[in-house]
Amino acid sequence: MGRAHNFNAGPSALPLEVLRRAQAELIDYQGTGMSVMELSHRSETYEAIHRSAQDRLRRLLGVPDNYRVLFLQGGASLQFAMLPMNYLSRDAAAAYVLTGSWSEKAAQEARRFGRVQLDSQAKEDGYKTIPEMLDGEALAGASYVHITSNNTIYGTQWHAFPTTQIPLVADMSSDIMSHEVDVEQFHMIYAGAQKNLGPSGVTVVIVRDEWLQQANQDIPTMLQYGVHAKADSLYNTPPTFAIYLMDLVLEWIEEQGGLTAIASRNAEKSGLIYSVIDEYPDLFDGHAAKSARSHMNVTFRLPSDEQSKEFLAQAKALGFVGVKGHRSVGGCRVSLYNAVPVESAARFAEFMRDYARKSR
Ligand SMILES: Cc1ncc(COP(=O)(O)O)c(C=O)c1O
Missing domain, CATH: 3.40.640.10 (Type I PLP-dependent aspartate aminotransferase-like (Major domain))
Structure with missing residues (x-):
């Protein structure tokens, strides 16, 4: 399935x-x-x-x-x-x-x-x-x-x-x-x-x-x-x-262990994506200031609209759904609500890292 x-x-x-x-x-x-x-x-x-x-x-x-x-x-x-x-x-x-x-x-x-x-x-x-x-x-x-x-x-x-x-x-x-x-x-x-x-x-x-x-x-x-x-x-x-x-x-x-357990899982998931953004700041431009970063919705842009489009197309081809940013902001948005498994966030972080290495 x-x-x-x-x-x-x-x-x-x-x-x-x-x-x-x-x-x-x-x-x-x-x-x-x-x-x-x-x-x-x-x-x-x-x-x-x-x-x-x-x-x-x-x-x-x-x-x-x-x-x-x-x-x-x-x-x-x-x-x-x-x-x-x-x-x-x-x-x-x-x-x-x-x-x-x-x-x-x-x-x-x-x-x-x-x-x-x-x-x-x-x-x-x-x-x-x-x-x-x-x-x-x-x-x-x-x-x-x-x-x-x-x-x-x-x-x-x-x-x-x-x-x-x-x-x-x-x-x-x-x-x-x-x-x-x-x-x-x-x-x-x-x-x-x-x-x-x-x-x-x-x-x-x-x-x-x-x-x-x-x-x-x-x-x-x-x-x-x-x-x-x-x-x-x-x-x-x-x-x-x-x-x-x-x-x-x-x-x-x-x-799952209530809200303490859920919160630490959510921080783990968003941390996986934010750490790639921080590793490759020239490629992934995070929208939020670090102190205001959301654990639920991670938003970022690539250097050009063309590159964002290409990145989104690759993500889609690999089976990642819903990554396109809201039409008013553009770029990419990864929503990591409670029910999103850690595994999904880890896979996406891996994809971002691969993409970054290949575009060097
Ligand atoms: C923070 C926030 N407030 C309000 C809304 C609107 O919610 P609804 O579609 O349930 O009216 C949304 C929908 O995404 C939201 O994210």
Whole structure:
């Protein structure tokens, strides 16, 4: 059986063990005579899956009791709008730390609902860095401050989160569950599932109880965090199959040894690629400043577009999938989410080294 070396940026690799388990359970889930997709979302069998996914997520991330874990739809992109709809008003301001295209999109949505104050330090650096300290002017009077923990397109990542008295919200779509975080630093964390948590279709929101009480209720029912919290994410039909697969992925993470083990594996994988970039700096031009390098998305360019193209063609011919950089940045991007085996990263590093030796 052929499994690709899958470096897609999302949707992306899922653990083979999870796919096998889902395959085995597909037609008759635990003796019900039906697949998870065919279960009622009000059945005890489905409710057990729903609870299991919430419990595992809580255990793995160490989510404190005063936070709610919600399973929503609409992707992280809907969160760009839901967050300001719930927590921003016309006469108030929110601070957005621009560290890449996704944070720009989040800020753009917030502008529809109130004033937006930008921390543009990383933007001024061509999105190669992460701010060492937040810009005080941007924070002044803000109802919340929004960061993007990992910048999927530029390949930069926050390695220490900012401390601030203002409610901190993070889009963790591309690095949630890749390392430990202190949830208490945040009022809210949100993430689309399709990189580290499972397939697309479910969005995880982790939010502080006391902040839920302060949310705006004069918005459509389906866009109120409070409604979903009260109904335990069963206000309407949830994406049941995606949540089931997420539960299996979370179980797999537990079997790997949890987030400490996963984080060291992720550092090993990205280290394999960054070390080739550092060995051949004239050939591989890493985009991110060293201090801001992402363990999830490694981005680099070759000296010319022609050479990037040729390198990508060779990579493709060898069975490496998804290496082309995002269209807005160009060059190459290797995404190394949790389910990408060390073996795939090692093979790719070997290919880069071979390519470098041959092009001398
Ligand atoms: C950091 C980040 N935020 C938001 C999004 C958008 O997510 P979705 O497609 O789930 O709306 C992405 C998608 O790649 C992302 O990487």
